[in-house]
Amino acid sequence: MKILVLSNKNPFPPRDGGELAIRNMIQEMVEYGHEVSFLMMTTSKHHKKNSPDLDNINAHNVFVNTDIRPLKLLLNYFFGSMPYIAKRFVDATFAERLIDLLYSKRFDIVQLEGLYLAPYIDTIRQVSQAKIVLRAHNVEHEIWQRNSELEKNPLKRFYLKSMAKRLKKFEFQALLKIDGLLPITDRDEKKLQDLGYSKLSLTIPFGIKAKNYQIKPLHIDKVSVGYIGALDWFPNREGLMWFLENVWTEIQKVSTGLEFHIAGRNADMELRRLINSSPSVQFHGEVESAQDFIQEHPVMVVPLFSGSGMRVKIVEGMLLNRAMIVTPIATEGISVADGENILIAKEPEVFVEKLLQLTKSPEKIAQIGEAAHRFAMANYDNHRLMENLTSFYKSLK
Numbered sequence: 001m002k003i004l005v006l007s008n009k010n011p012f013p014p015r016d017g018g019e020l021a022i023r024n025m026i027q028e029m030v031e032y033g034h035e036v037s038f039l040m041m042t043t044s045k046h047h048k049k050n051s052p053d054l055d056n057i058n059a060h061n062v063f064v065n066t067d068i069r070p071l072k073l074l075l076n077y078f079f080g081s082m083p084y085i086a087k088r089f090v091d092a093t094f095a096e097r098l099i100d101l102l103y104s105k106r107f108d109i110v111q112l113e114g115l116y117l118a119p120y121i122d123t124i125r126q127v128s129q130a131k132i133v134l135r136a137h138n139v140e141h142e143i144w145q146r147n148s149e150l151e152k153n154p155l156k157r158f159y160l161k162s163m164a165k166r167l168k169k170f171e172f173q174a175l176l177k178i179d180g181l182l183p184i185t186d187r188d189e190k191k192l193q194d195l196g197y198s199k200l201s202l203t204i205p206f207g208i209k210a211k212n213y214q215i216k217p218l219h220i221d222k223v224s225v226g227y228i229g230a231l232d233w234f235p236n237r238e239g240l241m242w243f244l245e246n247v248w249t250e251i252q253k254v255s256t257g258l259e260f261h262i263a264g265r266n267a268d269m270e271l272r273r274l275i276n277s278s279p280s281v282q283f284h285g286e287v288e289s290a291q292d293f294i295q296e297h298p299v300m301v302v303p304l305f306s307g308s309g310m311r312v313k314i315v316e317g318m319l320l321n322r323a324m325i326v327t328p329i330a331t332e333g334i335s336v337a338d339g340e341n342i343l344i345a346k347e348p349e350v351f352v353e354k355l356l357q358l359t360k361s362p363e364k365i366a367q368i369g370e371a372a373h374r375f376a377m378a379n380y381d382n383h384r385l386m387e388n389l390t391s392f393y394k395s396l397k
Contacts, residue, residue: 001393002105003029004130006098006120007040007113008089010061012052015265015286016230017312018137021184021206022113023054025135028207028386030056037105039098041066041089045232060101064091077159082119083166089116095123102128109133109393111182115140118174125177131396133180135204139191141168146306147234172196180396182389185333202392205333206312207382208319216295218321218369220362224259225355226297226322228290228313232266239303239327240264244274244281246348247303251355252280258359261297263287294320298365299358302326303351315380318342318372323365325354335379341371 005026011019029036037058043066052059066088076084098120102110107130112118114137124132141164148160172195175181181201183189189203227243229236240262248260262275265286275283287293290313294300300322302314306329314334317324318341325343338344343358345351358365 001108001390002035002037003109003111003393004037004039004101004105004107005029005111005113006117007038008043008064008116010040010042016233017206017316018114020312020316021137024207024209024212024382025204025386026052026057027054027209027212028382030054032383032386032390034390037101037107039094039101041091041094060097062091062094062097064089064094077162083163083170085163085167086116086119086170090119095120098123099127102130106130109396111135112178113137115171115174118170118177121174121177131179131393132177133182133393133396134174134178135182135184136188136192137184139171139188139195141165141171142191143235143306147238150238150306168195180392182392187333200392200395202388204385204389205380206315207385208315208376208380209382210319210377213291213319215320215373218298218366220298220365223299223359223362223365224261224297225299225301226261226263226294227301228263228287228293229302230266231264231268231271235304235306236264237268237271239305241271241274242305243301243303243351244278247351247355248278248281250348250352252278255356255359256280261293263290263293290316291320294322297322298362298369299323299325299355301351301355302330304330314342315376319376319380321366321369321373323358323368324372325351325358336375341368341375343368 007022009019011023014020014023026036026038039060041064042061043064045066073084076087107128110124110130111133113135121132144160144164144167148157148164151157151160175197181197182204183192184205186203189201227240231237251258260281263284275281294317300317302311304327311330314324314326325345328344328346331344336342343354345354
């Protein structure tokens with residue numbers, strides 16, 4: 001099939017879970033035999049000029065300035081019909097390149113990698129008969145709603161609630177315009193159906209390309225704890241600060257030799273100060289290889305209290321034989337078993353207890369890590385997912 005994929009970020013090389021999910025799917029599409037074109041944005045936040053490291057893909061890259069402009073934000077809030085967070089991705093040059101591509105080839109499918117490509121649906125309809133599929137990486141309005149519930153500043157809480165309400169309407173309108181929906185999790189599929197989507201849908205989780213991973217033996221002679229995530233994403237920042245303030249402070253009182261290693265880009269000054277306040281915490285910034293970083297630390301933590309979608313780094317950590325300790329929200333969309341292939345903790349004291357259990361029992365780390373690897377391989381094989389996706393594409397015709 002001839003497929004055009006649109007993305008509001010450049011996933012080459014992938015620096016976060018969303019980019020990895022995009023890259024892996026494109027790779028599998030090509031290897032499965034589909035003819036793939038890819039139109040991506042390079043933004044000021046994700047500024048990369050790299051070309052795809054994949055063969056047999058027709059890729060195009062357009063720079064889009066998505067910087068937040070206070071005056072435009074204010075005017076949009078009072079007079080705009082489209083939420084400002086989505087409006088930032090509307091760009092004339094990107095639309096022109098999209099039209100050129102649609103005229104150059106008769107595509108069967110145009111796949112939107114996320115809600116913020118929805119403003120281009122009308123443009124696609126004007127010049128193409130292709131079926132439009134939305135790959136919903138998250139339930140976007142839910143992220144903002146959860147963030148508003150956790151925000152302590154009244155003014156910020158008011159704005160977040162307002163944005164969540166506007167995004168919900170925008171999401172609903174987008175769902176009415178598409179031909180097919182690809183949620184990342186069954187939970188997200190149900191949420192989007194409850195919002196008003198009633199056409200064909202198929203849950204396609206983050207897929208693993210096992211050959212892309214060099215899985216190293218687990219060394220548990222010296223146990224350390226790791227965390228990796230984009231630190232300019234509010235749910236990650238919020239969860240990490242909670243962990244440092246409520247869990248790690250308690251760990252230090254009873255386990256002075258244990259080290260906590262953090263990797264992630266764009267940490268702000270408040271977060272950096274908190275990280276630097278503990279001598280047992282090491283901050284690595286953005287690392288060159290997420291795989292290598294994860295495999296340096298037998299135990300990985302994922303503390304999340306907001307957000308939506310699927311946590312790609314959990315699946316990656318499980319594939320790499322890590323023992324993961326996560327909060328309940330972090331496991332949404334991943335059918336894991338607490339105590340068998342992962343450890344789940346919500347309260348700080350439970351997090352502390354389970355973390356200490358692992359550090360005092362290295363064989364438990366190995367046991368959970370091995371079970372995690374088996375689970376990831378059984379449930380997230382990319383080739384099997386692509387077979388299902390191809391059948392879904394054909395059903396839209």
